[in-house]
Amino acid sequence: xxxxxxxxxxxxLLGQTVPRHTSEAFVxxxxxxxxxxxxxxxxxxxxxxxxxxxxxxxxxxLEAHPHVHLHFTPTYASWLNQVELWFGRIERDLLTRGxxxxxxxxxxxxxxxxxxxxxxxPLVTV
Numbered sequence: 001x002x003x004x005x006x007x008x009x010x011x012x013l014l015g016q017t018v019p020r021h022t023s024e025a026f027v028x029x030x031x032x033x034x035x036x037x038x039x040x041x042x043x044x045x046x047x048x049x050x051x052x053x054x055x056x057x058x059x060x061x062l063e064a065h066p067h068v069h070l071h072f073t074p075t076y077a078s079w080l081n082q083v084e085l086w087f088g089r090i091e092r093d094l095l096t097r098g099x100x101x102x103x104x105x106x107x108x109x110x111x112x113x114x115x116x117x118x119x120x121x122p123l124v125t126v
Contacts, residue, residue: 023055030061034068043068049075 014036018025030045037043043065047053049072062068100106 023052023057027057027061040067046071
């Protein structure tokens with residue numbers, strides 16, 4: 001999941017669901033992030049220390065896209081990662097006690113999450 005915060009009070013959410021979190025899927029997602037932004041915009045990605053984020057394929061992607069920067073949260077500090085909070089909210093509000101008989105049922109939750117995200121007020125930092 002990628003969250004784009006800008007100063008014009010426009011916030012975007014880019015998400016992707018994959019069966020397994022692999023380095024190839026992560027590199028493809030980074031490519032989607034780059035494609036969604038204006039050329040050569042500085043992109044900063046905050047993520048955890050999962051080994052799939054630190055492979056040769058990721059290093060090659062970063063070398064080819066020097067305007068993309070990865071920042072890792074400290075080990076054992078998932079509470080710092082706002083994405084963890086977002087996933088916790090999705091689990092609590094949308095998945096707990098849900099009945100999903102197929103992958104498509106589960107994917108339908110994403111539409112509800114997108115709608116709830118759109119209703120959030122812009123993040124204001126001081």
